[in-house]
Structures are given as structure tokens and as C-alpha cells.
Amino acid sequence: MSSGFDRFYGVWLEQLRQQVDQLAAAPKPPTTADHHQQLHHLVTKFMNHYADYYRTKALAADRDVLAVLAAPWITALERSLHWIGGWRPTTVFHLVYTESSILFEARIIDILRGFRTGDLGDLSPSQFRGVSELQCDTVREENVITEEMSEWQDGVSDLMAASLDLEGKIGKLGEIVKKADELRLKTVRRVVELLTPQQAVEFLISASELQFGIRGWGLSLSNCPR
Template structure:
């Protein structure tokens, strides 16, 4: 077997391995979120956070082995891929989700709130929390990473040119993917850190339901094409 064939086989193996992990991870996410929904305990919330951390740790290893496959994410559905930003969800999506859930709960509890009753949920975000969310959203590195990816894509002529340092260019893509995933995880932690335990639990349930809902809808959409 020649070196290129060996590399292709290793890459294919790593793709299959992560695809299997991806399926298992979503099944486990559903289980840990059901536990969180039922118990509403901090311990269950921490289990959900560890589950997210495990995902990015595994994805980091997969990106080192085959960054192009990770970037394309063939294990994801067409719907998931259509929403991807550097092989995953946009960090600012977390803030949009908080605002959406907060607005919905605020409207459902508006009479109680107007009467001075505190609900303590996401519909009861304090002015200080809202300011901190706004400040944190402005500090995300999303735009900088988007520009870095654009520069990488613009360098395709260098990748294909004579004497091109292909491994160096691919290594840069690995770093971009890892930085994007690190930003996603840090954003998740930061949002949870700005919320009360009750609010954080509601946010993690909502975010998991969004991921699971998109995944489920995407699988139903893709099913006719996978036969």
C-alpha cells in the first residue's frame, strides 16, 4: 500500500469513527437533557455541560486527522450543514436563543411581572444581566474567524500552486476549526455563567431542544435521499 492510499484509508476510518460518535452523542444528549428536565438540579446541568465538552474534545481529535471531512461534516444532515458556521453553530446563536426564550416567557408571565412578582426564569432577566449579555456578545471573535476563513479560502491558488506547502495550509484550517469550537464552548460557558441556576437550566434545555429538533427534522428530510 502506498503512502497516499494509507492516508486515505486512515482518513476514511476517522470519518466513520466520528460519524458513529456523532450519532451516539445525540442519543446521549437526549437522555441527559431528559434527566435535567426531570430533576432541575445543578448536578444534571453540569452533566449536560460535560457532554458538550466531550463533543468538542472528540471533534478536535477528528479535525487533526481529517480537517476537510470535519469542515464538510458528511455525518450531519443537509439542514444542519445549511446552518453551519465553520462546521458548527454560530456562537451568537446562544445569545439569540436567550433573548427569544426570555421574550416568550416574559409575555406568558407579564401579568405576574406587572404585579411585582418575580418568576426567576429566563423571562425575568435583570437589566444588569441584559447589559452583560450585550457586552459579551460584542466581545465574540466570530467576525475575526469569519475573516480568517475567508483569507484561507482565498489562498486556494497557493494550495494548488507549484511547491505549495499543502500541509501548512491544511494545518491552518485545523487551527481555524479548533478556534471556532473553542469559541462555541466558551460562549456556552459564559452564557450559563451569567444566568441563575434556574435560568441556566432553562437555557440548556432550550438549546438542546433546538439541536435535537434541527437534527430530527434534517433526518426526516434526508431519508428519501439515503435509500
């Protein structure tokens, strides 16, 4: 299973790079209806690509959830940052706030003069409120899943019991991993829904650059002489 998903992930990651290039090349800010439609199409295509990853990963988890958690297709650095088989959903909000602050500071003169930049540095009060409320909801859901994982780990002593349903135990782990992945995808989708197409493009590019950056650092570390 791991080798099959390894191949899938390699192709998926390369396609992700291509889609990021398309996002970066799109007209920003959009000045025509066609530009707005183009950005909307690219964002939809990008999100479908993410959904395909989690769909395929769920099938892989059904076959061998332990291999999915071990994730040999990524670097040790990436695995060290994982929360139940992937990135922590609340990371999304730190990224939004960071990018918003950086762009706001860079455009502060224009914003104070009343010019709308339309980028992530120009989030409206209602958008900030929506992001904040979503963050609270996501934290609650994260905590529930973390508690489920803790309970699963606390039952490790049951592995010594002769009557243990090992298949059921592993099946429960698979359910927890899939819940975590569903929360990851749902969180990104809901953040994108709160943003304009231009802001969504900027957010998705930043999230991908973070992913590529961490992977690059991980590959560099793995090649360092010990």
C-alpha cells in the same frame, strides 16, 4: 476517521437526549438548597458533555479536518446552517432573547405584580447587561475567525503552486476550525455563568430542542421523494 466520529456522535447525541430528559425532570423552580444543588450538578454534567464533544472533535480535526468540515454524520440541512464546521456562536444570544421574550409575555401579569418567576423571562438588568456585553465580545471574535477563514479561502489559487506546503495549508484550516469550536463552547459556558441554575437549565433545554428539531427536519427532508 469519519466512521469513527460518526459512531461517537451517535452515542454522544443519545446521551445528550438523556441529559435533556434529566434537566426537564428537575424541580423548577428550586425550593430547597438540595434542589439548587441538583440543578447546579445537572448543568455542570451537561457542560462537561458538551466539552467532551469538542475535545473529541478537535482530535478528529487533527486527523482529517476536511472530513470534519464535510460532517457526513449530520444532515444536509444542518450542514447548510453551519459556520466553519458548526453553529454560529451568536445564535446563542438570539435564543436567549427569544426565550426570554416568550416567557416574559407569558408571565407578564405576575411580573407586573412583583412576583419573581425566576425563569428566563425574569432576567435582571445586570444579567441583560452581561449578555449584551458578551454578545459584543462574541461578535468581534466571530469576525476575526471569519476573516481568517476568508484569507485561507482567498489563497485557494496557491493550491496550483508547485511549491505549496499543502500539509501546512490544511493544518492552518484545522487551527481555524478549532478556534471556531473553542468560541462556540466558550460562549455557551459564559452565558450559563450569567444565569441562575434554573435559567441555565431552561436555556440548555431550549438549545438542545433547537438542535434536535433541526436534525429532525433534516432527516425528514432527506427521506422526502425527489
